[in-house]
Amino acid sequence: MGPATRYLDIDQPHTLYRGDKLPGLRLAWESWGELDADRSNAILIFTGLSPGAHAASSKRDPEPGWWEAMIGPGRPIDTERFFVLCVNSLGSCKGSTGPASINPDTGRPWRLHFPELAIEDIARASKLVVDHLGIEQLHGILGPSMGGLTAMAWLKLFPQTTRNVALISTACSATPFAISIRSLQREAIVTDRNFKDGHYTDDDWPEVGMRLARKLGMITYRSATEWQQRFGRKRQDYFPQTLFGMRFEVESYLETHARKFVGQFDPCCYLYLSRAMDCFDACDSDESLKALFDRSFSGKALVIGVESDFLFPIHQQQELAAALEASGSEVSYHALPSVQGHDAFLVDFDRFGPPIREWLE
Amino acid sequence: MGPATRYLDIDQPHTLYRGDKLPGLRLAWESWGELDADRSNAILIFTGLSPGAHAASSKRDPEPGWWEAMIGPGRPIDTERFFVLCVNSLGSCKGSTGPASINPDTGRPWRLHFPELAIEDIARASKLVVDHLGIEQLHGILGPSMGGLTAMAWLKLFPQTTRNVALISTACSATPFAISIRSLQREAIVTDRNFKDGHYTDDDWPEVGMRLARKLGMITYRSATEWQQRFGRKRQDYFPQTLFGMRFEVESYLETHARKFVGQFDPCCYLYLSRAMDCFDACDSDESLKALFDRSFSGKALVIGVESDFLFPIHQQQELAAALEASGSEVSYHALPSVQGHDAFLVDFDRFGPPIREWLE
Numbered sequence: 001m002g003p004a005t006r007y008l009d010i011d012q013p014h015t016l017y018r019g020d021k022l023p024g025l026r027l028a029w030e031s032w033g034e035l036d037a038d039r040s041n042a043i044l045i046f047t048g049l050s051p052g053a054h055a056a057s058s059k060r061d062p063e064p065g066w067w068e069a070m071i072g073p074g075r076p077i078d079t080e081r082f083f084v085l086c087v088n089s090l091g092s093c094k095g096s097t098g099p100a101s102i103n104p105d106t107g108r109p110w111r112l113h114f115p116e117l118a119i120e121d122i123a124r125a126s127k128l129v130v131d132h133l134g135i136e137q138l139h140g141i142l143g144p145s146m147g148g149l150t151a152m153a154w155l156k157l158f159p160q161t162t163r164n165v166a167l168i169s170t171a172c173s174a175t176p177f178a179i180s181i182r183s184l185q186r187e188a189i190v191t192d193r194n195f196k197d198g199h200y201t202d203d204d205w206p207e208v209g210m211r212l213a214r215k216l217g218m219i220t221y222r223s224a225t226e227w228q229q230r231f232g233r234k235r236q237d238y239f240p241q242t243l244f245g246m247r248f249e250v251e252s253y254l255e256t257h258a259r260k261f262v263g264q265f266d267p268c269c270y271l272y273l274s275r276a277m278d279c280f281d282a283c284d285s286d287e288s289l290k291a292l293f294d295r296s297f298s299g300k301a302l303v304i305g306v307e308s309d310f311l312f313p314i315h316q317q318q319e320l321a322a323a324l325e326a327s328g329s330e331v332s333y334h335a336l337p338s339v340q341g342h343d344a345f346l347v348d349f350d351r352f353g354p355p356i357r358e359w360l361e
Numbered sequence: 362m363g364p365a366t367r368y369l370d371i372d373q374p375h376t377l378y379r380g381d382k383l384p385g386l387r388l389a390w391e392s393w394g395e396l397d398a399d400r401s402n403a404i405l406i407f408t409g410l411s412p413g414a415h416a417a418s419s420k421r422d423p424e425p426g427w428w429e430a431m432i433g434p435g436r437p438i439d440t441e442r443f444f445v446l447c448v449n450s451l452g453s454c455k456g457s458t459g460p461a462s463i464n465p466d467t468g469r470p471w472r473l474h475f476p477e478l479a480i481e482d483i484a485r486a487s488k489l490v491v492d493h494l495g496i497e498q499l500h501g502i503l504g505p506s507m508g509g510l511t512a513m514a515w516l517k518l519f520p521q522t523t524r525n526v527a528l529i530s531t532a533c534s535a536t537p538f539a540i541s542i543r544s545l546q547r548e549a550i551v552t553d554r555n556f557k558d559g560h561y562t563d564d565d566w567p568e569v570g571m572r573l574a575r576k577l578g579m580i581t582y583r584s585a586t587e588w589q590q591r592f593g594r595k596r597q598d599y600f601p602q603t604l605f606g607m608r609f610e611v612e613s614y615l616e617t618h619a620r621k622f623v624g625q626f627d628p629c630c631y632l633y634l635s636r637a638m639d640c641f642d643a644c645d646s647d648e649s650l651k652a653l654f655d656r657s658f659s660g661k662a663l664v665i666g667v668e669s670d671f672l673f674p675i676h677q678q679q680e681l682a683a684a685l686e687a688s689g690s691e692v693s694y695h696a697l698p699s700v701q702g703h704d705a706f707l708v709d710f711d712r713f714g715p716p717i718r719e720w721l722e
Contacts, residue, residue: 112604175585175588176591176609177588180588183612183615184577184580187573190605215541215545216545219541224537224671227537228538230537232537233535233540243473244547247639251540251544271605278609
């Protein structure tokens with residue numbers, strides 16, 4: 001949360017998608033650019049699992065955001081034309097209500113007493129911010145990774161509230177492979193000796209489990225090809241050599257990233273969001289993907305996938321593009337040859353920028 | 362170790378490849394078929410990380426072995442023609458000396474006091490058994506996975522002691538991706554609260570770490586395609602439903618496999634063998650692969666890879682086959698379309714049987 005973060009507080013009970021109730025909620029959001037007079041130029045961006053609402057810098061907060069190269073004046077998502085909105089996901093720990101927030105009934109963090117969270121809840125919470133701003137129809141929604149699942153949930157729940165949609169490195173539901181990876185990440189966290197069924201303290205943080213979870217994440221976010229090029233079999237000399245410690249550069253790279261992450265994300269928030277990703281299925285009401293796209297929007301669709309992504313493999317984006325095609329949508333599909341795997345949307349701007357710019361033209 | 366296991370005990374100090382000494386060693390081995398009069402019909406099989414010497418059943422031990430369908434009368438490795446030998450890897454815990462064995466100097470298990478182990482040591486230990494049997498030249502050596510690394514080490518250390526070689530789902534060295542996976546498996550073990558720097562007891566076994574390591578192993582041994590076909594998004598009802606416990610069939614599948622493994626393999630043996638795989642490089646003396654193959658054997662080479670293997674990806678077997686080709690060897694290369702990934706050699710006998718049979722004809 002930075003100086004540009006704004007908050008929407010809802011002081012009434014909020015029923016979640018799976019039926020449980022929250023006594024109220026807070027949503028952290030940030031925006032860039034100006035909403036035009038008829039409130040028709042808004043772009044809503046849904047985030048991946050870990051980023052917050054700070055997608056880009058601004059005068060109020062010059063700190064670079066997680067999609068800095070993509071959002072700004074003259075950039076692919078041009079803030080001179082669009083009012084760009086990003087909401088921290090419900091269930092996260094970057095300003096919005098989640099398992100790390102205080103449960104007003106007990107005065108203590110929710111942790112594992114937080115009710116079951118669905119991806120649909122993230123879409124619904126974001127809708128509260130959109131409504132609060134008086135926006136009836138968005139120019140577009142856009143989501144990479146978990147954000148793409150949220151975009152799918154939005155289409156399912158709020159048809160015809162966006163003209164255009166962009167689905168990036170995402171899917172209509174998780175593969176068993178992706179489920180197995182996330183299941184292991186959660187197991188590493190809940191079995192950490194400091195996790196204590198959610199009763200961890202700042203002094204005894206479940207660091208070991210979070211580090212393992214993050215490293216496994218990094219392994220599935222990038223690609224073997226990229227690492228072959230970047231690291232090969234080079235040895236590391238940054239960290240001290242211990243018996244079964246790090247010997248190779250790829251190991252010290254993972255360690256450096258994991259250390260950065262551990263203190264920045266709440267373990268319970270991680271568990272809830274991770275599980276929500278596994279359980280999401282855009283077609284769980286037996287509606288076909290084609291039918292879902294048919295009824296939910298009528299503008300331009302953009303689907304981008306990366307050939308080296310094995311967490312959300314390219315056949316999943318092909319499936320989305322094919323259903324969009326079948327629904328008669330105007331769809332632009334890009335299978336990018338980036339070597340950075342699932343994370344390419346965060347780094348390979350030369351490839352991701354042009355199709356996103358074109359989608360908004 | 363079963364009723365067909367035999368042992369070779371060496372009661373003299375044994376210098377390891379990296380320079381440390383073992384005061385002596387024991388090697389567990391098993392064989393099938395008869396050694397012919399001029400001792401020229403022996404096939405030596407090197408194993409992957411976890412199996413022992415019991416590759417197939419026999420009259421003495423009817424229990425099916427880890428490569429049962431491949432070895433026996435009339436099978437691809439035909440025990441009516443060949444004397445087939447399998448040695449439990451040095452450093453393992455299935456009869457041969459390793460970190461779980463008793464250090465005679467202390468009367469306690471070696472654990473983390475075991476000296477540094479290299480893949481070359483596994484090859485050298487196997488050579489002791491071959492020498493003991495009076496075999497000067499093998500008909501063939503064959504190794505899948507870690508066993509293929511051992512076969513490469515054999516060629517490097519003992520040129521012209523085998524006429525033919527078969528390299529299966531293996532490589533000349535590990536990719537940074539494979540290193541990162543194994544690094545994480547080791548980290549899960551050494552950070553288990555019960556690991557205690559190797560001072561674990563039978564009552565407080567580092568089960569959590571071993572389970573995580575095994576599950577991560579299973580994830581990289583199979584393929585996303587296979588799991589899509591086998592499990593899709595089916596829910597599980599075998600294990601009780603807990604808050605962040607298993608919901609999907611793929612999760613219960615991993616759990617079942619991990620539970621089986623945990624009690625059967627020693628954590629320190631796992632660490633030593635896993636690290637040895639990372640550090641092995643057939644070309645670490647700056648000899649080219651082509652030059653290594655040139656000088657080490659002169660018969661038939663077989664290379665098999667699996668297109669869905671991402672632990673030892675197909676480009677690594679292509680690299681072996683290309684170097685063999687360049688060295689003028691008679692090489693048969695098979696890129697199999699099996700969906701079972703790295704583990705296909707353990708299950709897809711319809712595809713693996715014929716090329717191995719042909720190699721031996």
